[in-house]
Amino acid sequence: MTHAPTDTEPRRSRRAPSGRRVRPQRRRRVWRWIVLVVVVLVLGAGGTAYWLYSDLNNNIKGVDLERSLGDDRPEKLPTSGQNILVLGSDSRSGANASLGTGKVSGARSDTALVMHIPDGRTQAVAISIPRDTLVTRPECTKPDGSTIAPAERVMFNSVYSVAGPTCVVKTVEQMSGVRMDHFVEIDFAGFKDLVDAIGGVPVTIDQAISDKSSGLDLSAGTHTLNGTESLAFVRTRHGVGDGSDLGRIGLQQQFLTALLSEIKKQDLLGSPTKTYKIADELTESMTTDSGLASLTKLADFGRSLNGVDPTTMETIMLPVAYDTEDPNRVVAAEPQATQLWKAIRSDSEIPESAKKSPATGGSSS
Numbered sequence: 001m002t003h004a005p006t007d008t009e010p011r012r013s014r015r016a017p018s019g020r021r022v023r024p025q026r027r028r029r030v031w032r033w034i035v036l037v038v039v040v041l042v043l044g045a046g047g048t049a050y051w052l053y054s055d056l057n058n059n060i061k062g063v064d065l066e067r068s069l070g071d072d073r074p075e076k077l078p079t080s081g082q083n084i085l086v087l088g089s090d091s092r093s094g095a096n097a098s099l100g101t102g103k104v105s106g107a108r109s110d111t112a113l114v115m116h117i118p119d120g121r122t123q124a125v126a127i128s129i130p131r132d133t134l135v136t137r138p139e140c141t142k143p144d145g146s147t148i149a150p151a152e153r154v155m156f157n158s159v160y161s162v163a164g165p166t167c168v169v170k171t172v173e174q175m176s177g178v179r180m181d182h183f184v185e186i187d188f189a190g191f192k193d194l195v196d197a198i199g200g201v202p203v204t205i206d207q208a209i210s211d212k213s214s215g216l217d218l219s220a221g222t223h224t225l226n227g228t229e230s231l232a233f234v235r236t237r238h239g240v241g242d243g244s245d246l247g248r249i250g251l252q253q254q255f256l257t258a259l260l261s262e263i264k265k266q267d268l269l270g271s272p273t274k275t276y277k278i279a280d281e282l283t284e285s286m287t288t289d290s291g292l293a294s295l296t297k298l299a300d301f302g303r304s305l306n307g308v309d310p311t312t313m314e315t316i317m318l319p320v321a322y323d324t325e326d327p328n329r330v331v332a333a334e335p336q337a338t339q340l341w342k343a344i345r346s347d348s349e350i351p352e353s354a355k356k357s358p359a360t361g362g363s364s365s
Contacts, residue, residue: 053295056276059283062293065183068141068166074179079347082305083178084115085169086126087185088234088252089160110157110235111252114172114180116344117305125350126315127340128249129172131157134323134331138174140167155329165287175332176341182301183289190285192227195259197277198266200224203233203258211236230255246317246330246360253315316340316350321358333358 088111114127133156140148140163148163159168169180195201204222211217216232225233234255237248266274283295292298319336323329339354 056279056283057295059280059286060293060295060298061287062290063166063183063287065166065169065180065289065291069170069173073170074173074177074345076179076181077345077347079119080179080345081119081347082115082117082181083344084117084182084184085172085180086113086115087111087160087165087168087183088191089165089185089187112156112168112172114176114178114344116178116347118347124313125344126313127344128253128315128317129156130246130249130318130320130330131155132329133318133320134326134329135159135171135175137163137167138170140164140170142167176344178341178344182292184292185287187285187287188231190281192231194227194278194281194285195225195230196227197274197281198262200226201230201255201258201262203255209236213237230259246320246357249317316355317357317360319354319357330359 110131112129112131114129115124116127117124134153135156136152137148137150137154137159139150142148142162143164143166148167156171159171165183165185169183172178173180202222202224205218205220208220209216209218211232214232214236216229216236218233223229234252235248236251263278266278288298292301319333319340320330321333323331336354336356339351343350343354
């Protein structure tokens with residue numbers, strides 16, 4: 001058995017949650033981020049419009065999932081809707097080097113959401129996968145073309161650091177049996193600049209948060225966070241709940257909703273300069289599968305999902321339980337996880353029992 005790789009960030013032993021909860025907010029679809037780029041089409045005419053389009057289009061980085069993953073993938077079922085893996089990456093190098101306060105090095109994906117958009121219906125669901133979940137990593141081809149052997153009991157967020165994003169897609173497909181139609185990655189450095197471009201994001205917390213590791217120090221109440229503060233907010237875990245990654249997921253979900261709400265309030269058509277800046281930051285920080293790697297493809301995809309009602313979006317966490325060998329790690333809880341993935345594969349209603357996570361006292365996030 002291969003044990004989970006060492007993570008240099010200090011871990012606390014986990015206990016039952018303290019009961020703290022962030023204020024619930026209406027969920028909105030994550031994929032709405034990518035639809036924003038459509039606004040560049042109205043920013044000008046003739047050569048100016050083409051220059052803007054070309055500049056933004058060239059920002060987007062693409063990954064060929066079909067070529068990288070081959071044929072060893074779950075079957076695409078006719079009733080499976082659309083499934084998108086959304087990753088928030090934190091390389092802690094390059095532009096990201098100055099954004100953290102801890103001693104963690106290397107690349108990680110500390111945020112992972114499986115977005116399921118059912119066929120012909122208005123409700124969607126986002127499933128958060130905790131970074132500390134122990135998983136079986138399949139054999140993967142690394143970005144440099146070399147092969148990495150499969151391994152058991154590795155921490156989920158380490159897959160990105162050792163084998164890259166396509167291996168994360170393959171790992172998620174293997175653990176869920178759900179074929180990912182698309183993949184979207186947002187880099188944290190670009191995330192910071194995006195928040196600053198829109199003028200900050202207001203969040204409301206019921207209890208004060210003080211976390212020396214992330215540098216976050218907020219009193220209870222409403223705060224408008226700038227890019228640096230927003231990054232600390234989505235990274236913090238020591239200052240909320242039981243100090244584990246499970247508490248951080250709740251903050252990430254809350255901030256995502258607040259960010260999308262603030263973007264929706266922006267007068268995009270009334271301020272072309274600001275619109276371009278937002279679109280530039282967004283596309284600069286984005287990596288997608290080749291099926292979405294252009295403004296035209298992103299726009300077409302966004303229009304295909306117009307029937308989804310953002311107010312009915314449900315965000316839940318993959319049901320997990322504390323690992324019996326290592327209390328600082330979690331594993332997929334059974335039979336809940338199997339029930340959840342089966343519902344996603346068959347595009348059917350998720351049973352309430354599949355939303356209950358033993359590690360959080362039975363709550364879904």
